[in-house]
Amino acid sequence: MSEERQNQLHIAHTPILGLGDRRFSLGRAAPDFTGRGVEIRQMVDRFQAGTVGTFLLWGMGGVGKTTLAQSVAHAVADQFPDALIELNLQAMSDVPISSSEAMASIIHAFHPDEKLPDKKPELRARYRTVLYGKRALILFDNVKNEEQVQDLLAAAPTVGFILTSRNALALSSVLSISLDVLPSSDSIKFLARITSSEVNNRNLSAIAKLCGHLPLALRVAGSNLTIRKSQSTSQYIEALEVENTRLERLKGKTITDDxxxxxxxxxxxxxxxxxxxxxxxxxxxxxxxxxxxxxxxxxxxxxxxxxxxxxxxxxxxxxxxxxxxxxxxxxxxxxxxxxxxxxxxxxxxxxxxxxxxxxxxxRCIAAAKRRFAIFYCNKASEISLHHNKNDSHIRQDLDNIASEITNINHGQAWANRSRHLGICTTNLFGGRLYEKNIMTIRTTLINGL
The missing domain is CATH 1.10.10 (Arc Repressor Mutant, subunit A)
Known part of the structure; x- marks a missing residue:
């Protein structure tokens, strides 16, 4: 193994809590962790009931998979006195950590100086032997795919595993938990903790919405508000409202906060x-x-x-x-x-x-926009036709307007700006202003129910 690869593995498995003991390399729990009560109870209750199992937390980047996994692991730490290990499998890197490298890293957490076999079957056997009878909890962070972890999970039944991944993985005997963004109320609480309640609830709600309630974005936004005193909260909100540059306003001081x-x-x-x-x-x-x-x-x-x-x-x-x-x-x-x-x-x-x-x-996006505009102009035209005919599709049309109003408005607006592309919109709703007419139709439909 090259020196560069050895350094990469060392970074992936750096002891944090154990004063150099790699058996206790679990990252610290976030002091301002907020929400996820259902998921925490589901996992903690199972561990505390003596049922050692395997959990997969999966979801988009920045949704808080690792933070949740660390919080759960700390909550059940007393159930696993032999080891609390965290290993980053680096799914998004050019060369993710292989299952053999991960097994070697776990073995060396218990026996740092052991010379390991070169062949995978012997390495796999040694991995299982080392973990046999151990009350250990292992967090495999940033899993790429099933192949990367299948051998790693074939350990003694006394060993618990928590996996995190951006991908849904098909693994037997693994409880898969899909993580979504935080509910609005938890987003506001999280921001309030980061900003020490220096920002009022109305502004916190606006920031949370502009961050899409994504935990990483919320943390970066909250930190920026706290650190950058030269920019007022209202100015920061105005900057976040510009979609094309919003991500530039959600950048911290490190790559992991970008x-x-x-x-x-x-x-x-x-x-x-x-x-x-x-x-x-x-x-x-x-x-x-x-x-x-x-x-x-x-x-x-x-x-x-x-x-x-x-x-x-x-x-x-x-x-x-x-x-x-x-x-x-x-x-x-x-x-x-x-x-x-x-x-x-x-x-x-x-x-x-x-x-x-x-x-x-x-070219690809322009073509997609054109097809988008045609589709939603046609949908608007169908609704208008039903309305003008006093058709019986009242409930269906009302549902269509409720679910598609934003798309229809954008399609209509884009088509009006692009008439040279041959999208006919002048006759929609008798040539009247679309937004006013669609609301008139909506009111008529409601009254007709």
Whole structure:
């Protein structure tokens, strides 16, 4: 193993709490940790009941997977007197830590000077022997895929594991917990703790919303408010309101506190592994709000092939969900991009230097915008037609307006700006101002119920 690789492994497994003892390398619990009560109880109760198991925490970058894992591990530390180990498997690096390197690192946590076998079967056997009978809890942070950890999880039943990953992983006997952003109330509490309540609730709520309730963004925003006294809270909010530069305002002093840098790692990984899917993800950046699969089929130009469209759209959306790049609401059967992920999606090919599809990005997005505008202008026209005919689709049209108002408005506005592209909008709603007319239709529909 090269010296550079040895240094990389040392950084991934640096003792923090154990005064140099690598058996106790668990990172400190965040003192201002907020929320996640359901997930904490679910995991802690299982550990404290004497049921040693394996948990997977997965979700988008910056959602707080590692922080939650560390908090849970500290809460159950007395259940694992032999070891509390944290090992970063570096999923987003060019060379993630292999399962063999991880096993060697765990073995050396107990026996630092042991010479290890070169062949993987013998190394795997030694790994299991070392952990046999140990009451140990191991946090494997930043897992890339199933292959990386399958051998690592085949240890004694007395060993507990917590995994974190940006990807949904299919692992047997593992309880998978998908982490979403924080609820609004917890976001505000978290910001208040960081800023020591120096900011009023109204401003805290505005900042939390602009941060998309993403824990990393909230922490960076709160720290910036505390440190940068030359900028007032209202000025900072105004700066965050500009979507094109918002991520530049969510940058701390280190790379791990740079929201754009953290989120772009997922984009970079997608481009490396599936450039065609990355291009499809880029097209989704034209949606200003949540959307359904039919709108996706239109934007991806799959409507003409309806026999294949539905399956392809759902499969590829699922692939993006599994990478934490698209969000899905089971209650509404609708999809969305996180607000902070949208600009990352738009620039996806910029995160891989010299990628050939980067030059095609502007054309690809323009074509997606045109298809987006046509789809939603047609949807608006259908609603108007039903209204003018005094049709019986009242409930359906009202639901359409409620769920699609933002997309329809953006599609209409973009089409009006781009009439030279051949999108006919002048006759929509009898040529009247769209927003006024759609609200009139909405009021009429409500009165008709």
């Amino acid at each position: 929201v754009k840098a953290v989120l772009s790692l997922s984009a970079r990984e997608l481009v490396h592994e599936n450039a065609r899917l990355a291009q499809r993800w880029q097209m989704l950046s034209v949606f200003p709000a949540d959307f359904d699969k039919f709108a996706v089929a239109a934007v991806w130009d799959l409507i003409s092939d309806s026999s294949r469209a539905s399956g392809t759209v759902e499969e590829e959306l699922t692939a993006l969900i599994d990478r934490s790049l698209v969000q899905y609401d089971t209650n509404t059967d609708r999809y969305s991009l996180h607000d902070l992920m949208r600009p990352i999606s738009r620039e996806v090919f910029e995160y891989v230097e010299g990628h050939p599809l980067q030059a095609d990005s502007a």
